[in-house]
Amino acid sequence: GAVVSQHPSWVICKSGTSVKIECRSLDFQATTMFWYRQFPKQSLMLMATSNEGSKATYEQGVEKDKFLINHASLTLSTLTVTSAHPEDSSFYICSAGLAGINNEQFFGPGTRLTVL
Amino acid sequence: DQQVKQNSPSLSVQEGRISILNCDYTNSMFDYFLWYKKYPAEGPTFLISISSIKDKNEDGRFTVFLNKSAKHLSLHIVPSQPGDSAVYFCAASGGNQFYFGTGTSLTVIP
Numbered sequence: 001g002a003v004v005s006q007h008p009s010w011v012i013c014k015s016g017t018s019v020k021i022e023c024r025s026l027d028f029q030a031t032t033m034f035w036y037r038q039f040p041k042q043s044l045m046l047m048a049t050s051n052e053g054s055k056a057t058y059e060q061g062v063e064k065d066k067f068l069i070n071h072a073s074l075t076l077s078t079l080t081v082t083s084a085h086p087e088d089s090s091f092y093i094c095s096a097g098l099a100g101i102n103n104e105q106f107f108g109p110g111t112r113l114t115v116l
Numbered sequence: 117d118q119q120v121k122q123n124s125p126s127l128s129v130q131e132g133r134i135s136i137l138n139c140d141y142t143n144s145m146f147d148y149f150l151w152y153k154k155y156p157a158e159g160p161t162f163l164i165s166i167s168s169i170k171d172k173n174e175d176g177r178f179t180v181f182l183n184k185s186a187k188h189l190s191l192h193i194v195p196s197q198p199g200d201s202a203v204y205f206c207a208a209s210g211g212n213q214f215y216f217g218t219g220t221s222l223t224v225i226p
Contacts, residue, residue: 003118036160038214044152044160093214105154107207107216 002028004096006108013084014116020080021111023050023094029074030096035067038091038110050077050094084115119143120208122217130225135193137220139206142187146208146215151180151191154203154219163204164191196224 003026013019023033031052036044048069049057056069068080077096081088093110121140129135137151147168152160166173166180166189173180179192193200203219 044162091214095216105205105216106218107205107214110209110214 002026002096002106004094004106004108006092006094006111008111009109010112010114012114012116015085016083018080018082019084019113020078021092021094021113023077023079023096023108025075025096025106028096030077031074033071033077033094033096034105035069035077035079036093036095038093044093047079052077081113084113086115089113089115118218119215120206120217122204122206122220124220125218126221126223128223128225129196131198132195135191135196135200135222135224137191137193137204137206137222139189139191139217140187141189141208141215143208143210143215144184144187146210148209149180149182149189150207150209151178152205152207153200154205160205193222196222198224198226200224 005024005026007022011019033050035047037047038044046059047062050069050071052071052074058064066082071077091110091112094108095105097105119142150165151163153163154160164175164178164180166182171182177193182189201224203221205219206217208215
């Protein structure tokens with residue numbers, strides 16, 4: 001089956017620093033990837049849709065200057081949390097779908113960000 | 117290698133009947149399991165969860181069962197309603213990672 005990986009799986013950083021999270025589709029090409037934020041026992045909050053070769057589409061309330069998304073190739077999207085603060089601590093999860101297959105999404109294992 | 121599997125990509129159920137969605141996992145270290153519901157063009161919505169110390173959790177029409185020895189969990193929806201038609205994902209977590217299944221598309225027929 002299709003595999004999506006994320007790196008790093010866990011990162012701890014100081015307040016004010018920037019953190020980059022990578023999302024890769026390992027055995028398929030994904031023109032579109034999605035970035036989510038997970039709070040404990042809550043829904044996955046869709047942050048943005050990452051489009052290869054063009055700008056990401058951000059959901060309402062998500063600061064695009066705070067969460068920079070780059071979809072550099074058909075297998076890689078990156079999310080950079082700039083000037084991270086403790087309230088940014090969360091699980092960040094990406095997903096990618098196979099073209100032409102409705103609703104089938106493959107999720108990455110998530111990245112736990114802890115901002116001190 | 118898929119650590120969480122939903123072997124049925126789709127399921128159709130008559131309105132009023134029970135919907136049973138299944139999920140299998142491979143890692144006995146998982147200690148928390150979740151079910152999400154997803155409509156097209158939206159992010160998954162959290163439905164219900166269960167920790168590994170329990171074998172059942174109920175919330176209204178939704179009940180999740182966990183069989184640790186079989187590494188199997190299931191979501192029961194009773195009675196099923198047309199508005200339940202969506203894709204359902206199960207997820208398992210342990211330590212610092214989440215693992216999701218590939219989803220089961222449920223159609224509830226009026």
